[in-house]
Amino acid sequence: MSLKKLAEDIAVCGQLLPADLPAIAAEGYKTLINxxxxxxxxxxxxxxxxxxxxxxxxxxxxxxxxATGTPPSVELLQAFNAIFESAEKPVLAFCRTGNRSGQIYSGAMALKGH
Structure with a gap:
């Protein structure tokens, strides 16, 4: 499992397994977004x-x-922003490879004007 840090308080990665979570928690991650x-x-x-x-x-x-192969909808980006803003940090978002999670984060930040 390889984490890619996108900002100080968020990283993305590929699919997590339940057995991965103790190490993720030990690294200090407080919130996961699947x-x-x-x-x-x-x-x-x-x-x-x-x-x-x-x-x-x-x-x-x-x-x-x-879903893979589809761009994130505005509703999805807004939902991500709502979760991210209220989440205890740091946050780790994941999907199959981490690419979609990265796209969602980038789109959500663009939606906010960042």
């Missing part, structure tokens, strides 16, 4: 398992999926 739709791939863990492990470790996790 941008991968359920059942997108056979290698994907169940969302409920990720959510349960995150809560067990004291992290907050949000589900904000974006």
């Amino acid at each position: 941008n991968r739709p359920d059942n997108e791939g056979a290698d994907q863990p169940a969302r409920a398992d990720l959510e349960a492990k995150a809560r067990e470790l004291g992290m907050t996790i949000h589900y904000l999926p974006m």
